[in-house]
Amino acid sequence: MQYILEDQIALITGGSQGLGKQFAQKYYQETINSKIIIVSRSEPKLRSAVADIIMTSTQRKKEEAALQNDEQEVALLAETRTDIDPIIIDEHTLHSTIADHRLFYMPCDLSDYSAVANMFQTLTMVNMLPTQVLSCAGGSTPKLFKDLSGAELESGVRMNYLTALYLSHQVARNIPSCHLILFSSVTAFFPFIGYSQYAPLKVSLKALAGILRHELPQARVSCVFPGNFQSEGFELEEVSKPDITRSIEGPSYPISCEECCDKIVWWLEMGYDDITTDFIGWFLMSLDMGLNKHNNNSFLWFLQVIVGALTNVIIVPIYMVICSIQISMWHRRQSHEE
């Protein structure tokens, strides 16, 4: 199954901000026929994301037309209304409304199974079952395990795992030949201090992707393992992130949301299904090949097998010693400060 942006119905969860919104922007801006549905919990955030996406892409198209001296296009775009009321999809949305527009929103708490099932019922009713599903919702609160509240622990499981789990289940039942794209993290290859509320769930997504590849032969299941990128969620993360976490993840320099989205699209178009967004991500994936990965759908996988085998034998043991010294020194400094 080829990945193309055009002529799709793309359902994007976590579409109200960050990477999900960036994907919605890309589909909206770069296609003529694709329909895009963004999903998240907050209706106000979704509505302002829709308005923002329409405004930004019209602005960009104007700039492009002006650059190319395309006067006809400039005049056409000047008349384009950007103040359209954002359109919700629910059981009352008319077929004609859907035919006339390309960008829609659906508020849904994806960690609630019946809400996700209802969403798919509505999509079936209005004839808008997606051809591509991007499960972008997720986020982390980096803290030491003992400092996390019960609510934060629960929200980690809900946001990162249940959202993707329930969505995938509806995909399997309703649209078995769909392209499902799960968003894990580089922490799935190397879970480390500070990410207890998050990394275990991203590891679970990697496992889920492997199993779904076995069980859904008609589907294409991709799994993205991004390194750091700047988003609303990332800014928030930085506030609670322990120093030691920041220093271990140093090699993953945060890229922009736009760069991250463009890279992922490029790899998907190239036909890869295990995707990283920076070199350190590709390298850490190589340390985790074996039976964990089920399929070799990543860039230069054979080189990864060799690099991984050699590094696991020679360099990883040394790194692990250095890493534990770094962590125990940090613990000692912490207890001195207290």
Ligand SMILES: NC(=O)C1=CN([C@@H]2O[C@H](COP(=O)(O)OP(=O)(O)OC[C@H]3O[C@@H](n4cnc5c(N)ncnc54)[C@H](OP(=O)(O)O)[C@@H]3O)[C@@H](O)[C@H]2O)C=CC1
């Ligand atoms: N930023 C980074 O450095 C990295 C991020 N990732 C992963 O990439 C993905 C995108 O990250 P990023 O753009 O930073 O995310 P953000 O934190 O900026 O946005 C998260 C989105 O998820 C939505 N969301 C959260 N919970 C639910 C829920 N229960 N139901 C429906 N929607 C929900 C939020 O909307 P609302 O509040 O309206 O529900 C919001 O739109 C995430 O899965 C993240 O874990 C992976 C590696 C690095």
Ligand SMILES: CCCCCCCCCCCCCCCC(=O)[C@@H](N)CO
């Ligand atoms: C031989 C061994 C060498 C080991 C080098 C170790 C380098 C670790 C880089 C880890 C990067 C983690 C990015 C997390 C992104 C993320 O998911 C968060 N932003 C949460 O959203």
